[in-house]
Amino acid sequence: MATILLQAAGAALGSVFGPVGAAIGQAAGALAGSMIDRSLLSGTREVNGARLSSARISGASEGTVIxxxxxxxxxxxxxxxxxxxEEETVTERTGxxxxxxxxxxxxxxxxxxxxGLCEGPIAGVxxxxxxxxxxxxxxxxxxVYRGTESQPADPLIAAKQGAANAPAYRGLAYVVFxxxxxxxxGNRIPLIQFEVIRPVGALEEKIRAVTMIPGATEHGYATVRISDAPSEGAKRWLNRNTLTAATDWQASLDELQALCPDLESVALVVAWFGTDLRAGDCRVLPGVEVGYRNEESRPWSVAGMARGDAYVVSRHSGGPAxxxxxxxxxxxxxxxxIKARGLKVTLYPFVLMDIPAGNGLPDPYGGAEQAAYPWRGRIMAYPPGTDKTASARAQVSSFVYRGDGYRRLVLHYAALAAAAGGVxxxxxxxxxxxxxxxxxxANAFPFVEALVALAGEVRxxxxGGTAISYGADWxxxxxxQPPDGSGDVFFHLDPLWASPHVTAVGIDNYMPLADWRDEDLEAESPDGFTGIDDAEGFARTLTSGEGFDWFYASEADRRARVRTPITDGAYGKPWVFRFKDLQSWxxxxxxxxxxGVEQASPTALVPRMKPFWMTEVGCGAVNxxxxxxNIFVDAKSAESGRPYFSA
Known part of the structure; x- marks a missing residue:
């Protein structure tokens, strides 16, 4: 409308100067009218979002309790x-x-x-x-500032306040956002809460080495996120179940180092699966939870084997065992x-026995079938009574050297360690x-011979820069000492311990440290314990008590506390039978x-030849x-149980 009106007005005014003036006036009027029309009818609209009238926030109160x-x-x-x-302006244009x-x-x-959080020092948030x-x-x-007495001022606070005016809040654990x-x-500071960890006691500061589990985790050791798509359009992280780090691995290692500031070494467990307690029939295989994952962002692969070709672990209670x-x-x-964090790393190949209930497999221990999810230490020759035969050697050879045998597991991880730059x-x-x-x-020990050979191959x-050992059970x-009444005594692992390729005597140390009963609260403990958590008592029984001074000859004796002294009437060397007497051994x-007759020559293991390594040590967190x-709760396993006299 403005275009029409101003066009007519321009023509009228221009006509004063004749026909040419009328034409010029008409054009000028049309241009001005067009600009007005666009502004009135189709102009740019300005929309402003909510804006704070003040960017000030309230401060802390004086005298707040720490x-x-x-x-x-x-x-x-x-x-x-x-x-x-800080205000940030964002302008967007549409149309x-x-x-x-x-x-x-x-x-x-x-x-x-x-x-501010609390009095320091803390381990972390x-x-x-x-x-x-x-x-x-x-x-x-x-x-996060842990609240040490040497913590520096935060760089942001120093930049805002000036380095000379920035407090370090020493002794106070605090967090800077x-x-x-x-x-x-709602453009306000929310109510913020923290899960804070502050160890008490001295244990964490004394820990120098840990064994890293679970060992059976397809992508749990990855330092990058791995995902799959369980359904159309869905994405699931396979190795991120925490919001504190990019992956579960990083969250675990960060917290471990925070809790154990003097940690020096980590043993990384990597598990394959044994399929049978009969040594001659047992395969040792890398396994997967499921045979297929949709859109797996980094496909699983072990020893050149893809997921679709891998052994799939058994199912238990609706999920993978x-x-x-x-x-x-x-x-x-x-x-x-691990190495980048300044820690030493031990690589620890491990066998988990994937034998479910109802397996129907012949049992080398004479049962109706093999026990469900047993301990790897129960792999044995079959049938019962095969010990001291050529068949025992043949079955061990099959277990170790078959294409899917134990040797493949060990050498695969030796090669993987080398590919990672060494361990x-x-x-x-x-x-x-x-x-x-x-x-x-011939009374020879074929599996020990195989371990000696493997030590040389791994070397x-x-x-020469890598220490090598085997984690023997305690x-x-x-x-x-075969329980056959023969009187035979063998230091059967000595050829392994004496091998020039083996660095130390490794022990998975789960030796008993107490014999506590509830009645000891009222009657005096025969071991001098003052309570269930008597630290001095535990220290004494490292070199005394069960496995050193005495043993229980039967479960009935254990219940009645009838203790049989450990002696050696033949040669006066009771330490031969004492698993706790490490020093004498x-x-x-x-x-x-x-x-029962002592041989004329000693074994190849010279006294004080190799140090001890406690490759594992601990106990169940249970009464x-x-x-x-050595007893743990695992509902699916026949090995599951509670310690003696545990409620």
């Missing part, structure tokens, strides 16, 4: 420092150029603040919640990450007690006995765990 934390707890933070909110469109301006706000919702701390800038987005919290074997790429990543130590396996005790017709792969390392020459440290 909490003192013991253990792990959820704490609220106290504001101890903050800046004005075409000719129509003008809409220009929208929104405002985003970010908070810089420090929150595990989780963070804002208004009750857990934050993904990998997506925000958050720095830098540019915390406030969009999801075990996690799968760690993918080769994840093992290499884990080794490199500090390598274990040939552990607790294969039934196999190491098997004899052929050839990894070179009932296995010191010798074998280490300091004395070893003489095998055949038919009276020290009574029987």
């Amino acid at each position: 909490p003192r934390l013991y253990g792990t707890a959820r704490l609220g933070g106290t504001l101890i420092w903050a800046t004005r909110f 075409g150029k000719s129509s003008g469109g809409t220009r929208t301006t929104t405002y985003r706000y970010y908070a810089n603040l420090a929150l 595990r989780r963070v919640w804002a208004d009750g919702r857990e934050l993904d701390t990998t997506e925000i800038e958050m720095r 830098e540019r915390l987005p406030l969009d999801d919290f 075990y996690g799968g074997s760690p993918s080769d790429e994840s093992v290499i990543e884990a080794i490199r990450d 500090d130590a390598f274990l040939l396996g552990s607790e294969l007690r039934g196999l190491t005790a098997l004899r052929d017709e 050839g792969v990894l070179g 009932t296995e390392y010191f010798g074998h 280490w300091e004395n020459p070893h003489f095998n006995r055949i038919g 009276k765990g020290a009574n029987q440290p």
Whole structure:
């Protein structure tokens, strides 16, 4: 309309100057009218979002109590420092150029603040919640100060306040958020809470080495996120079940180092699966939880085997009985990450027995079928009574040297360790007690011979800079006394311990440290324990008590506390039968006995020749765990149980 009116008005005014003036006036009027029309009818609209009138925030109150934390707890933070909110302006335009469109301006706000937690030092912060919702701390800038007496000032506080004016808050554990987005919290500082870890006691600071499990985890050792698509359009992280780090591996190692600041070494367990307790029929295979994963972002692969070709572990209670074997790429990543953290790494090949209930397999121990999910130490020759025969040697040879046998497991991981740039130590396996005790017709121990040969092969792969050992069971390392009444005594692992390729005598140490009963609360303990948690009592029984001074000849004797002294009437060497007497075993020459008669020459293991390594040590976190440290609860396994006299 403005175009028409101004066009007519321009023509009228221009006519004063004749026809040419009328034409010019008409054109000028049309142009001015067009501009007015666009502004009135199709002009750009300005839309402004909500904007804070003030970016100031309230400060901390004087005299606020500083909490003192013991253990792990959820704490609220106290504001101890903050800046004005940072404002960020974002302008977006919609619509075409000719129509003008809409220009929208929104405002985003970010908070810089420090929150005091508790008296330090703490180990760290595990989780963070804002208004009750857990934050993904990998997506925000958050720095934790443990509250030491030497902690520096935060660089952001120093930049804002000036280095000379920035407090370090020494002795106070606190957290600094830098540019915390406030969009999801109504442009205000939310209520922030923290799961704080503060160890009490001295144990954590004394820990120098740990064994890293689960060992059976397809991608759990990966340092990058791995995903699959369980359904159309869905994405699931396979190795991220925490919001504190990019992967579960990184979250675990970060927390481990925070809790154990003097940690030096990590033993990385990598598991394959045994399929049978009969040595001659047992295959040792890398396994997977499921035979197919849709859109797996990094396909699982072990020893050149893809998921579709791998052994699938059995099912139990509606799911896989075990996690799968760690993918080769994840093992290499884990080794490199451990070393990058300044820690030593031991690679630990491991056998899990995947034998479900109802398996129908002939039992080398004479049962109706093999026990469900048994201990690897029960692998044995078949049928019962095969010990001391040529068949025992043949079955051991099959177990070790068949195409899917034990040797393949060990050498695969030796090669993988080399591909990762090397490891500090390598274990040939552990607790294969039934196999190491098997004899052929000449009283030789074929599986021990195989371990000696494997030690040489692993040395050839990894070179002289890697320590090598075997994690013998605590009932296995010191010798074998067949329960056949023969009087035979063998230091059967001595050829392995004496091998020039073996660095140390490895022991999975689950020796009993107590014999505590509830009645000891009222009557005096025969071992002088003052309570179930008597640390001095535990220290004494490292070199006394069961397995050193005495043993229980039967379960009836154990219940009645009838103790039989450990003696050696023939040669006066009771240490030969004492699994706890490590010092005497280490300091004395070893003489095998055949038919109870000591041989003229000692074994090849010279006294004090090799150091001891405790390749595993511990007990179940259960009532009276020290009574029987080698017993654990596992509902699916026939080995499951509680320690003696545990409630």
